Structure formats: structure tokens, C-alpha cells
Amino acid sequence: MYADDMGTGGPAEAAVDRPGRRRAQEALVGVASEPGSAKPDPILVADNVTRRFGGLTAVNVDHLEIPRGAITAVIGPNGAGKTTMFNLLTKFDTPQTGSWTFNGQPVQGRRAHQVARLGMVRTFQLTKALSRLTVIENMRLGATGQRGEKFWAGLLPFLWEQQEREITERAEELLQWFKLDKMRDEFAGSLSGGQRKLLEMARALMVRPELVLLDEPMAGVNPALTQSLLTHVKQLREDGMTVMFVEHDMDAVHDISDWVVVMGEGRVIAEGTPDQIMADQRVIDAYLGAHHDGAVKTVAGHDVAADEVAPPKLDREAE
Numbered sequence: 001m002y003a004d005d006m007g008t009g010g011p012a013e014a015a016v017d018r019p020g021r022r023r024a025q026e027a028l029v030g031v032a033s034e035p036g037s038a039k040p041d042p043i044l045v046a047d048n049v050t051r052r053f054g055g056l057t058a059v060n061v062d063h064l065e066i067p068r069g070a071i072t073a074v075i076g077p078n079g080a081g082k083t084t085m086f087n088l089l090t091k092f093d094t095p096q097t098g099s100w101t102f103n104g105q106p107v108q109g110r111r112a113h114q115v116a117r118l119g120m121v122r123t124f125q126l127t128k129a130l131s132r133l134t135v136i137e138n139m140r141l142g143a144t145g146q147r148g149e150k151f152w153a154g155l156l157p158f159l160w161e162q163q164e165r166e167i168t169e170r171a172e173e174l175l176q177w178f179k180l181d182k183m184r185d186e187f188a189g190s191l192s193g194g195q196r197k198l199l200e201m202a203r204a205l206m207v208r209p210e211l212v213l214l215d216e217p218m219a220g221v222n223p224a225l226t227q228s229l230l231t232h233v234k235q236l237r238e239d240g241m242t243v244m245f246v247e248h249d250m251d252a253v254h255d256i257s258d259w260v261v262v263m264g265e266g267r268v269i270a271e272g273t274p275d276q277i278m279a280d281q282r283v284i285d286a287y288l289g290a291h292h293d294g295a296v297k298t299v300a301g302h303d304v305a306a307d308e309v310a311p312p313k314l315d316r317e318a319e
């Protein structure tokens with residue numbers, strides 16, 4: 001895990017070679033580009049997940065497998081059910097039907113904090129950093145559930161103190177990695193929107209997750225911090241983590257993802273590599289292309305009206 005490298009100046013952010021990326025992409029060679037396709041080593045497998053709000057079916061996913069060690073983007077028009085799906089998978093919401101396993105273990109019957117302890121955590125579209133707590137206090141809260149969870153640690157103060165010390169050390173390391181260490185004692189409310197997104201991601205990592213779900217991590221973040229965020233997400237993959245992220249910015253999707261899941265009206269309507277997805281006529285029709293609902297999209301860093309959007313041709317990440 002990357003935490004071990006962090007004490008010595010942080011992970012190799014500038015690393016040109018990305019074995020994690022190569023591994024993830026090689027593992028996906030030969031995987032069918034179709035909804036519900038089987039993956040060689042899925043970390044998450046979901047079946048028959050439905051969530052209705054009154055008469056509206058927000059999520060209706062027959063089968064979904066998320067490849068381990070890869071970055072999977074979840075894209076789709078507004079209201080497609082992406083956030084609701086994240087809420088369900090991490091038990092922030094309850095479906096009408098469905099079952100899913102994480103690392104082969106059923107998630108049913110567990111609550112959100114227990115799911116986090118299993119190793120699956122999420123961040124939110126609107127950051128949840130508690131503005132009247134300092135940055136370090138927010139980080140320490142991210143470890144909730146670790147603290148005092150062992151019976152003997154609760155009884156023996158020195159064990160508890162040791163755990164507290166470890167939590168603080170990890171928080172300090174993560175803050176350093178995200179370059180938030182100078183803001184350590186500032187109120188989270190005084191951070192910029194982008195810095196709060198970084199804090200949110202750093203806080204999610206407090207529980208040493210294996211799968212991180214990021215809901216629109218780049219939304220509202222200025223270009224300089226966007227790069228930093230993308231670099232951090234790529235580094236998670238290098239450190240062996242699996243990432244799922246909801247994103248509308250197709251540049252970001254193409255830049256960092258190994259696999260793309262497209263949702264429409266609650267269903268998974270397509271899956272594939274970024275190149276396959278951007279050339280998929282159904283996806284162009286449903287989301288990327290002329291029939292999109294008039295929203296403005298970002299292509300190659302420029303905002304254009306949706307009906308001007310051809311399947312984007314974007315520069316690939318430097319190998």
C-alpha cells in the first residue's frame with residue numbers, strides 16, 4: 001500500500017512508468033465490450049439492483065462487474081442513476097432488490113461504516129468536509145470505526161493511545177501527500193472548493209480502502225487542482241487500489257480510466273475501454289452526441305454545446 005512510501009517523501013507522483021496502469025489494461029484485453037461483461041478478477045459483483053423513487057426507477061442494473069486494480073469511469077446523462085448507484089453500493093441508500101459482493105463477501109446486512117471497514121469507501125459530489133472542524137480533525141474523523149474497535153484497546157488505555165497516534169500519523173502523511181499539510185489547523189470551511197475535494201479524497205483514504213468511489217471529483221475544481229486530483233487518482237491505481245468514479249468531463253475520463261461503464265435511465269447501456277465507448281454509436285446517441293439534452297460538455301478542454309460534440313478525439317496519456 002502506498003502509505004508505506006508516504007513517509008519517505010510521498011509516492012512517486014512524477015513516475016513516467018505506470019505498471020499499475022499497464023497491468024489494469026492488460027487484464028481487460030479480451031473482455032467483451034458489452035453491458036454486464038465478465039471480468040477476470042472483479043472486486044465488486046452486483047446483480048439485479050433496483051432502486052425506485054415512487055414511480056421513477058432510478059437504478060435497474062442486471063449485472064455489473066468492476067475490475068480489480070483498474071480505474072472505472074461511470075458516465076451518463078444527468079439523472080441516469082450514477083450517484084444513486086454509488087449510494088446503494090456503499091449502503092448510503094437501500095435498494096428494493098439486489099445483491100452484491102465486495103471481495104467475494106456479501107454486502108447485505110452491513111451498514112455504511114461497516115462497508116467502509118470492509119474496504120469500500122466513497123466521496124460525495126458536494127463535499128461533506130465539516131467546515132467548523134479543522135482539516136486534521138476532519139481527517140481523524142475519517143478513521144471513525146477504527147478507533148476503539150478492539151475490545152482490549154478499549155480497556156487498556158495505552159493500546160488506545162497507540163491507535164490514536166497511528167491515526168494522527170496517517171492523517172499527517174496523507175495531508176502531506178495531498179499538499180494540505182500547511183492547512184492542517186485551518187477550518188475546513190476556509191478551504192477552496194478544490195482543496196475540499198482533495199480533503200474529501202484524503203479523508204476517504206484514512207481507512208486504507210481497496211475500492212474508492214469518487215463522485216464527480218473534478219466538478220468545480222480549478223484547472224491546477226484538477227491536474228493534482230487526476231495525478232492522485234492515477235497514483236491510487238499504482239498503489240494497488242481500485243477506483244470507480246462518476247465524471248462528466250470526457251477529457252478526464254479518457255485520460256485516467258481503463259474501463260468505462262455507461263448508464264442511461266438507470267441501466268448499464270454500454271461498457272468498454274474509453275476508445276470503444278467513444279466510438280460506440282449508442283453512447284454517442286444517448287450521451288456524447290447530437291441527441292444529448294443540450295448540456296454543455298467539455299471536449300479537449302473546451303466547453304462546447306452538446307450538439308457540436310462529435311465523438312471526442314483526445315490525446316492519450318503519455319506512456
Ligand SMILES: Nc1ncnc2c1ncn2[C@@H]1O[C@H](COP(=O)(O)OP(=O)(O)OP(=O)(O)O)[C@@H](O)[C@H]1O
Pocket residue numbers: 053056057058076077078079080081082083084085
Ligand atoms: N432521494 C430521491 N428522491 C427522489 N428521486 C431521486 C432521489 N435521488 C435521486 N432521485 C432521482 O433518481 C434519478 C437518478 O438520480 P441520480 O442523482 O442518481 O442521477 P445521476 O446520474 O447521478 O445524475 P447527475 O449526473 O446529474 O448527478 C433522477 O431522476 C433523480 O431525480
